[in-house]
Amino acid sequence: MIHPLLGMTIFGAIWYQGESDSGGAPRNIYNCTFPTMIKDWRSNWNRASNGQTSATFPFGFVQLAPYHPSPGSTSGFSDIRWHQTADRGYVPNPDMPNVFMAVAVDLPDFNSTYGSIHPRYKRDVGARLALSGLAVAYHQSGIFQGPLPTGSHSSASGLIVDYGNTWKLSVVINDGFEVQCAHLRWVADPIVAHTNTTVTLKPNVCHAGEKITGLRYAWSESPCALHRCAIYETSHNLPGPPFISYADFDPKGEPYFTFDHQTHIRND
Template sequence: MRLAATLLLATLCTASPLAAEVALPHVLSDHAVLQREKPVRIWGSAAPSENVTVKFHGQTVTAQADTFGLWEAWLKPEAAGGPFTLTVSGDATATPLQRTDILVGDVWIASGQSNMEMPLKGFNGAPLKDQEKEIAAASQPKLRLLLQKKRTSATPLGDSEDTWTQCTPDTAKDFSAVAYFFGREISNKEHVPIGLIDTTWGGTPAHSWISPQGIAYANLPSVATDAGKIAQDQGSADALKARYAIEDAALKAAGKPLPTHPRLPSDHGGSWTPGTLFNAMIAPYTMYTIKGAIWYQGETDASAERAPNYNRVLTALIQDWRRQWAQGEFPFLFVQISSFGNGTEWGTLRDAQRRTLELGGTGMAVTLDVGLAANIHPPDKQTVGNRLALSALQDVYGEKLEGTSPLFVEATPEGSAMRVWFSHAEGLTTKGKPLGGFEIAGADRKYVPATGTIEKNTILLSSPSVPAPRYVRYAWTGTVNDWLYNAAGLPAGSFTSE
């Protein structure tokens, strides 16, 4: 059994260590979705050395608890279907455990900050588009929902307190709208059950969702000041403060000057502390077999300090999650943040997100055309969820469709002009509006607006102010009102050729 698995299982058992009765984690509850077409781990606790039997849809597998009372068994791959019953018994357990109404389908983790968190019922003062209609139509028998409560932890947790529910108007109204629309579209198109795990927290930075070990491993520049201490203390701001207090007391006693310590974001209740959200809201699910993950986050990191490093941070997060799940290069699909405000940091961050596509098994949904200049929570979450679904249908499910926005490939000077090449660019169009949003610069990197024309899957740009262009960028402001689409109606996202 993997060391990480052992640590998580140990956490699972802390409520009743060495219990005589067989126990399962909360994620293995009634109404769950088990991942189809993959071996599926079933795990839990029992008496030390107890023999455990797992039965599911005609399969019978056995395991023996170790000296700590921890066990795991593996079901062979199953086709989509259900409902089925999961039964777990032990030779020292009086009454077998039963979990009913289990479906077999695809399981997706949905994580990020407030735009992924925003539920079908919207936020106070920020309603969802057509929310009453959408809630009323939310009886979806093939969708199952697990809503993770907000928690932080200094160490990885092996279990959550949350369980699966059927998808009804009552349960869906509090669930991530983006995840719901994504899952509904996938289920309708692929005709399979979909399980969605909503583990989100508004206003949080990406580094909170990476394990402390992952942060130290990647040596992230934005959080590197105390990377070693963060890893050792498992991301606990309180522990780090306590260490500083001890060190300061020793220095003071020795008559030495006290150092200036990095600011610790305790005013966010620990949710900004590196690793704490991974520990509490991701780690409990890393034993659970999944199809992939969808991610919508970045607004909190769209600052002059953090945006330039976001590519490294998001890449580290994806690689860390894949290591933690140990299920190979599972699909990781993310949303390029939408339009908002006036600063250029959002353009920098959106380009950093685009560059993350260099990592295999990733996909990006562009949402520039659904954003609002004065509302950081755009009401149109249907488009966001459906574009994530398009990316999945193309790249994960193998459907023959265009699920990717036009992507920048290269820019080449042509005399006093600059030609920009795109992939996924069949039928480039501005839908009747003038071409805009492009800027070019010479060697001095002083960007000015450019005029241009669409020529097949390229755009030719020029400006009398830049006789020898070398660089181009697009949609670099916070709010973007000039959109470029492909024939599938998907908009190009922010980029720079630098």
């Protein structure tokens, strides 16, 4: 489908796909196949256009939107969203340079006349793609992605998830976080307090004696109502992307979570 176009000179590409890979074996390798496809497109387009198309041309994509109205149900959609970022939660990243995305996890449209797999809220998608594309492809300064954590620590009040000083947080609802307890059991862990840069999760949601071993956010096929996920930043009302992380433990045996260094703001 793409091969006849390779001789054309392009500046960049936009991609909106992944739903059909959410089941079975393709889902499990999407963190490899998707970045590899981007590299392949760049290489072949550069070669076929005699170098007129950049070998590192900008590539934008839409992270999968909700599908079925099942807020608590996990599915292959959760995995695909994560794999779309090469399991980092953000782009660009070392595995996906010069790539940008629009998060669409808060745009359910279960009554869409085109089927719920095709939500009609394309203005939101376009605005988010434009913002991230202007930053990554055209090097405009400013925030272009919603909040991702920078770290965490335990306290008597509960697990405190730190989002750093890049964003000013807007907490819309208290639901969306889950922690993993013993036996790989995931439990909802609501927000009980927040500041402009942190959220505190309810303590003692695991059984007595169980340690928290994992933390995830918006990890379901349809995690929230329209524009009603928990975490947004205030300057552009960008939703926090889904993420998952597994715990390390401090000398006292308390869990903490570290996160990759995110590229989420341009200063040049």
